[in-house]
Amino acid sequence: MPPATPDLISPRSPRVSAARRLARRNFRGKERLFLAEGPQAVREAAAHRTPGGADATLVELFATLEAAERYADIIGEARGAGARVHLADEQVIEDISTTVTPQGLVGVCRFLDTPFEDILAARPKLVAVLANVRDPGNAGTVLRCADAAGAEAVVLTDASVDLYNPKAVRASVGSLFHLPVAVGVPVERAVAGLRDAGVRILAADGAGAHDLDEELDKGAMGGPTAWVFGNEAWGLPEETRALADAVVRVPIHGKAESLNLATAAAVCLYASARAQRAPEGCRTVSST
Numbered sequence: 001m002p003p004a005t006p007d008l009i010s011p012r013s014p015r016v017s018a019a020r021r022l023a024r025r026n027f028r029g030k031e032r033l034f035l036a037e038g039p040q041a042v043r044e045a046a047a048h049r050t051p052g053g054a055d056a057t058l059v060e061l062f063a064t065l066e067a068a069e070r071y072a073d074i075i076g077e078a079r080g081a082g083a084r085v086h087l088a089d090e091q092v093i094e095d096i097s098t099t100v101t102p103q104g105l106v107g108v109c110r111f112l113d114t115p116f117e118d119i120l121a122a123r124p125k126l127v128a129v130l131a132n133v134r135d136p137g138n139a140g141t142v143l144r145c146a147d148a149a150g151a152e153a154v155v156l157t158d159a160s161v162d163l164y165n166p167k168a169v170r171a172s173v174g175s176l177f178h179l180p181v182a183v184g185v186p187v188e189r190a191v192a193g194l195r196d197a198g199v200r201i202l203a204a205d206g207a208g209a210h211d212l213d214e215e216l217d218k219g220a221m222g223g224p225t226a227w228v229f230g231n232e233a234w235g236l237p238e239e240t241r242a243l244a245d246a247v248v249r250v251p252i253h254g255k256a257e258s259l260n261l262a263t264a265a266a267v268c269l270y271a272s273a274r275a276q277r278a279p280e281g282c283r284t285v286s287s288t
Helices: 014-021 025-031 039-047 065-070 072-080 090-096 116-121 136-148 166-172 187-196 212-217 261-277
Strands: 033-037 058-064 084-088 105-110 126-130 153-157 181-185 200-204 225-229 246-249
Touching: 014 058, 014 084, 014 090, 025 033, 033 039, 033 166, 039 058, 039 072, 039 105, 058 065, 058 072, 058 090, 065 072, 072 084, 084 090, 116 153, 116 181, 116 187, 126 136, 126 187, 126 261, 136 153, 136 166, 136 261, 153 187, 181 187, 187 200, 187 225, 200 261, 212 246, 212 261, 225 261
Parallel strands: 058 084, 126 153, 126 225, 153 181, 200 225, 200 246
Antiparallel strands: 033 105, 058 105
């Protein structure tokens, strides 16, 4: 439990100023640090280790007195991970936070992206590739969907949004800390590397020549698969679709014009997850 009369960190502290700057991408990249807000994200960060397991991901935590009392277990986990814990008044948290209604906990975390080569070496069976996805909320939500569907990796291409954008971190609801994510990978390299690792490449596109239901009925979805998802507004360009083994559309059975990116990603990833878990599904990747 926190002490009854704790010393509060000053709003003018260099630590507060340094944390506040992490709302900006150039400072995140320079320091290789990002912000995680709220109890769910901070708890996940405290339990996480950077790729290779050498360092704790959570390095610093700012908490209001009320949050420190309410989430005493998280404070203990943060301290157990070696993070510096600063008790602060609500104004300090509001200054650091990027949300309209802060939840009283803001963590400073080390970057945790995984080298693309390490993802390939693990021979993944289900991967989401985000190609030119620009909206941070969508990127975080697709990451969450991939985590829920049991995907083993997410790849963000070099034209996609910053993984550590605060909105993307929030939208992932902790899933950022659950599965390997590679960033800044050219889409051609992502496709070639995954294909060489024995993974079938499927591009998700509303005008695709292949119907998702038909692919499932044919039993074509049970093997290792990478889904490539495109930009929210214009989808995948022709040159990216041409890289795929098949371009697949989610069937629209009603009158809706289309599905948004996150919804389509959830449908596609769960279709693969179900097929892979069926008795005839491929649960291992054979050498190629």
